[in-house]
Amino acid sequence: xxxxxxxxxxxxxxxxxxxxxxxxxxxxxxxxxxxxxxxxxxxxxxxxxxxxxxxxxxxxxxxxxxxxxxxxxxxxxxxxxxxxxxxxxxxxxxxxxxxxxxxxxxxxxxxxxxxxxxxxxxxxxxxxxxxxxxxxxxxxxxxxxxxxxxxxxxxxxxxxxxxxxxxxxxxxxxxxxxxxxxxxxxxxxxxxxxxxxxxxxxxxxxxxxxxxxxxxxxxxxxxxxxxxxxxxxxxxxxxxxxxxxxxxxxxxxxxxxxxxxxxxxxxxxxxxxxxxxxxxxxxxxxxxxxxxxxxxxxxxxxxxxxxxxxxxxxxxxxxxxxxxxxxxxxxxxxxxxxxxxxxxxxxxxxx
Amino acid sequence: xxxxxxxxxxxxxxxxxxxxxxxxxxxxxxxxxxxxxxxxxxxxxxxxxxxxxxxxxxxxxxxxxxxxxxxxxxxxxxxxxxxxxxxxxxxxxxxxxxxxxxxxxxxxxxxxxxxxxxxxxxxxxxxxxxxxxxxxxxxxxxxxxxxxxxxxxxxxxxxxxxxxxxxxxxxxxxxxxxxxxxxxxxxxxxxxxxxxxxxxxxxxxxxxxxxxxxxxxxxxxxxxxxxxxxxxxxxxxxxxxxxxxxxxxxxxxxxxxxxxxxxxxxxxxxxxxxxxxxxxxxxxxxxxxxxxxxxxxxxxxxxxxxxxxxxxxxxxxxxxxxxxxxxxxxxxxxxxxxxxxxxxxxxxxxx
Numbered sequence: 101x102x103x104x105x106x107x108x109x110x111x112x113x114x115x116x117x118x119x120x121x122x123x124x125x126x127x128x129x130x131x132x133x134x135x136x137x138x139x140x141x142x143x144x145x146x147x148x149x150x151x152x153x154x155x156x157x158x159x160x161x162x163x164x165x166x167x168x169x170x171x172x173x174x175x176x177x178x179x180x181x182x183x184x185x186x187x188x189x190x191x192x193x194x195x196x197x198x199x200x201x202x203x204x205x206x207x208x209x210x211x212x213x214x215x216x217x218x219x220x221x222x223x224x225x226x227x228x229x230x231x232x233x234x235x236x237x238x239x240x241x242x243x244x245x246x247x248x249x250x251x252x253x254x255x256x257x258x259x260x261x262x263x264x265x266x267x268x269x270x271x272x273x274x275x276x277x278x279x280x281x282x283x284x285x286x287x288x289x290x291x292x293x294x295x296x297x298x299x300x301x302x303x304x305x306x307x308x309x310x311x312x313x314x315x316x317x318x319x320x321x322x323x324x325x326x327x328x329x330x331x332x333x334x335x336x337x338x339x340x341x342x343x344x345x346x347x348x349x350x351x352x353x354x355x356x357x358x359x360x361x362x363x364x365x366x367x368x369x370x371x372x373x374x375x376x377x378x379x380x381x382x383x384x385x386x387x388x389x390x391x392x393x394x395x396x397x398x399x400x401x402x403x404x405x406x407x408x409x410x411x412x413x414x415x416x417x418x419x420x421x422x423x424x425x426x427x428x429x430x431x432x433x434x435x436x437x438x439x440x441x442x443x444x445x446x447x448x449x450x451x
Numbered sequence: 452x453x454x455x456x457x458x459x460x461x462x463x464x465x466x467x468x469x470x471x472x473x474x475x476x477x478x479x480x481x482x483x484x485x486x487x488x489x490x491x492x493x494x495x496x497x498x499x500x501x502x503x504x505x506x507x508x509x510x511x512x513x514x515x516x517x518x519x520x521x522x523x524x525x526x527x528x529x530x531x532x533x534x535x536x537x538x539x540x541x542x543x544x545x546x547x548x549x550x551x552x553x554x555x556x557x558x559x560x561x562x563x564x565x566x567x568x569x570x571x572x573x574x575x576x577x578x579x580x581x582x583x584x585x586x587x588x589x590x591x592x593x594x595x596x597x598x599x600x601x602x603x604x605x606x607x608x609x610x611x612x613x614x615x616x617x618x619x620x621x622x623x624x625x626x627x628x629x630x631x632x633x634x635x636x637x638x639x640x641x642x643x644x645x646x647x648x649x650x651x652x653x654x655x656x657x658x659x660x661x662x663x664x665x666x667x668x669x670x671x672x673x674x675x676x677x678x679x680x681x682x683x684x685x686x687x688x689x690x691x692x693x694x695x696x697x698x699x700x701x702x703x704x705x706x707x708x709x710x711x712x713x714x715x716x717x718x719x720x721x722x723x724x725x726x727x728x729x730x731x732x733x734x735x736x737x738x739x740x741x742x743x744x745x746x747x748x749x750x751x752x753x754x755x756x757x758x759x760x761x762x763x764x765x766x767x768x769x770x771x772x773x774x775x776x777x778x779x780x781x782x783x784x785x786x787x788x789x790x791x792x793x794x795x796x797x798x799x800x801x802x
Contacts, residue, residue: 156622158629211592215585234566234628237588241562241595242621248599249614252607259610263600270593271507277585278509 114138117173122438123445130438133181140180140191141173147195148202151246162231162239163246166210167202169221175201175302178330178442179309182323185435186313194309200250200262201305207243208269208297210236215273216360223351258308265304272296281361281387283371290365294335295328302331322429326439329423334446336416339364341451343400344409349451355396361386365415366408367399373406416447465489468524473789474796481789484532491531491542492524498546499553502597513582513590514597517561518553520572526552526653529681529793530660533674536786537664545660551601551613552656558594559620559648561587566624567711574702609659616655623647632712632738634722641716645686646679653682673780677790680774685797687767690715692802694751695760700802706747712737716766717759718750724757767798 118134127134152163176198180191191198212218213226214236220226228236244266251262276293279285306327310320341350342357343366357364367386374382382402385395403409423443430436469485478485503514527549531542542549563569564577565587571577579587595617602613627644630636657678661671692701693708694717708715718737725733733753736746754760774794781787 154618154622156625159622159625162625207592211588215588232628235625237562237566238621238624240592241558242618244592244595245614245617245621248602249611251599252610252614256603259603260600263596263603266596267505267593270589270596271505271510273589274507274510274513274586277583 113173114141117141117177120172120449120451121174121177121445122441123448125441127441130434130441133184133434133438136184137177137180140184141176143191144176144180144195144198144202147250148199151199151250154242158235159239159242162227162235163242165230166206166227166239166243169224169227172222173202174334174446175205175305178302178327178439179305181435181439181442182306182326183309183313185430185433185439186310186315186319187431188313193312196250196253197258197305197308197312200247201265201301201308203243203247203250204262204266204269205301207240207247208273208301210240210243212273214240215277216356218352218356220352254308254312258311261304261308261311265301268296268300272298272300276362279363281363281389283363283367283383283386285363285368287365287368290363290368291332294332298335299328299331302327302334319429322426325426326423326443329419329426330443330446333416333419333423333443336365336412336419337447337449340366340409340412340416341449342366343403345451351451355391355400358386358396358399359391361389366403366412369411370403370406370408373408373411374402378402378405413447417444420444420447464524465492468492468528471523471800471802472525472528472796473792474799476792478792481785481792484535484785484789487535488528488531491535492527494542495527495531495546495549495553498601499550502550502601505593509586510590510593513578513586514593516581517557517578517590517594520575520578523573524553525685525797526556526656529653529678529790530656532786532790532793533657533677534660534664536781536784536790537661537666537670538782539664544663547601547604548609548656548659548663551598552616552652552659554594554598554601555613555617555620556652558591558598559624559652561591561594563624565591566628567707569703569707571703605659605663609662612655612659612662616652619647619651623649623651627713630714632740634714634718634734634737636714636719638716638719641714641719642683645683649686650679650682653678653685670780673777676777677774677794680770680777681794681797684767684770684774684794687716687763687770688798688800691717691760691763691767692800693717694754696802702802706742706751709737709747709750710742712740717754717763720762721754721757721759724759724762725753729753729756764798768795771795771798 148167152160154160179194179198179201183191183194209221210227213221214228214233218226219229227239231239248262251259272293275289276297279289303324307320307324310323339357342354345354347354357367371379371382382399385391385399388395420443424440427436427439499518503511505511530545530549530552534542534545560572561578564572565579565584569577570580578590582590599613602610623644626640627648630640654675658671658675661674690708693705696705698705708718722730722733733750736742736750739746771794775791778787778790
């Protein structure tokens with residue numbers, strides 16, 4: 101169980117992660133926490149690198165590639181910060197846990213990229229693009245399997261939390277598939293997808309960490325609420341950036357949800373707000389199975405005319421507020437304040 | 452942990468399984484064991500059906516479909532028979548284990564069918580054919596996840612055995628991918644693939660059951676040898692039947708390995724045994740990325756001329772013999788005799 105932490109983070113992405121996650125206001129004295137958390141994340145990375153080693157070099161390489169392009173490490177950051185907010189002076193006990201949740205998330209991104217025919221992720225070719233479909237599928241499986249090996253360090257209740265979160269994740273994908281190219285699904289459908297695909301896994305990660313810390317059930321419950329709400333805020337913002345973001349900052353092209361026909365919140369709000377003729381036009385274009393650049397740009401234009409950006413941004417903020425309120429069970433202190441910033445940061449991030 | 456066994460097997464496939472698995476010689480007094488094992492398998496099925504239930508009906512349905520077409524349940528049968536051969540009067544302790552290994556196997560078949568563009572399995576459309584690629588991918592993930600939830604009932608050492616077997620399985624798939632359309636890979640490559648894709652998972656299932664029974668380490672090791680050898684015998688026979696079997700009996704078309712360019716043992720033996728001109732022809736046809744019916748039939752003809760069927764059948768028998776020898780650590784008795792029959796049956800089966 102004991103790990104030999106590496107002396108430094110494998111790359112400078114911690115700074116990127118922080119600048120993405122805490123918003124634009126100055127950090128003040130909270131900046132003192134960053135070296136501690138950077139070290140925590142480096143330790144978690146190290147644990148991951150050790151478990152990803154296969155006897156067969158191609159697989160190790162593919163798994164490492166998936167981890168380098170998959171996910172921003174928001175989940176391990178939230179888990180480490182929450183664990184420290186509970187008063188822990190070391191996060192060694194949750195290295196494997198944070199690693200497991202990061203792997204589950206990465207595995208799901210790899211399989212999502214297969215399903216969505218994604219070209220790029222974080223500025224590099226997506227897994228299926230870089231390694232082909234067969235290797236992308238089995239590398240995703242490999243990451244799931246290694247995640248459960250990490251989870252095997254913990255009591256059955258924690259393993260079951262991981263399992264249920266994965267089942268939610270899969271369920272979210274199935275529900276999403278059923279709603280493709282269909283704007284009549286409505287917001288209930290959208291939130292069912294988002295809660296399962298993003299909320300459940302962050303909730304389970306934080307609830308598990310809190311349980312491992314030996315906290316009371318009400319704190320475990322509050323941690324789950326924080327995780328679920330931050331996850332949903334993150335996803336709403338993600339869906340917004342897919343239309344209104346800066347593709348150079350994000351490292352992937354815009355409009356993937358338009359192309360794949362995902363009725364995300366910006367599209368649903370646009371559809372609900374447009375008048376008759378433009379509403380029909382929006383729906384007709386949205387339903388096209390193959391969209392050309394001019395269709396995508398027109399969809400963007402209509403979303404802009406409907407004022408979707410501001411409305412959807414406000415909803416991401418609503419979930420961030422909910423996350424912040426759930427923190428009242430924690431003792432006041434710098435880590436709790438940082439968790440507030442992290443929640444609000446998800447609803448404001450530019451990439 | 453306790454289950455309410457159903458009063459009967461969900462279908463008559465136990466009889467099919469037995470007739471496939473024990474060869475053509477009469478069973479004699481061993482037939483008395485069959486009702487006991489049929490009940491064990493029905494209990495394991497029942498445990499599986501309970502864990503596969505998702506909140507979302509489409510997913511439950513897709514998972515059930517995968518289980519109904521995926522795998523012949525040889526693995527749970529071997530696990531139950533081995534556990535009883537160790538002297539257990541009830542197999543309740545390994546219901547979840549046998550279920551987990553059956554799910555892992557099924558998950559891997561689903562993802563294999565995506566990768567290999569398989570049309571059919573056990574006489575019904577394959578998962579990707581029946582449900583589409585996205586649902587096939589996530590249903591495979593779902594089956595892996597539920598397998599680990601079942602494994603969570605056991606100590607970490609068992610969970611790690613499951614995990615390592617899955618990692619082997621994935622590694623086998625990666626090695627297989629790298630050898631496609633290449634007959635120069637040779638038998639070492641073939642056995643590396645087969646040991647990982649089929650041997651490791653059966654070995655891990657039996658070793659786990661033996662460990663749960665509290666057996667000595669040498670018995671655990673012997674159980675792993677039995678499982679690995681039976682698995683390899685099974686796979687060699689499978690690869691033989693893909694060329695020389697009866698497609699109506701098997702419920703799937705012939706020549707999938709020719710089509711996908713898998714250099715299996717029958718192709719390697721054919722290639723090694725043909726003379727110059729016919730060897731070149733075999734290689735040229737084998738390497739075609741798209742093969743027409745006449746190419747497939749000519750490959751079959753050349754394999755027949757090379758006498759590959761008898762040579763490969765003999766190698767399957769060699770592995771069955773190895774499995775039988777490993778049973779000497781068990782107390783003599785009807786279950787041990789049945790395990791011998793089950794090993795030899797894998798090397799003789801017609802479908």
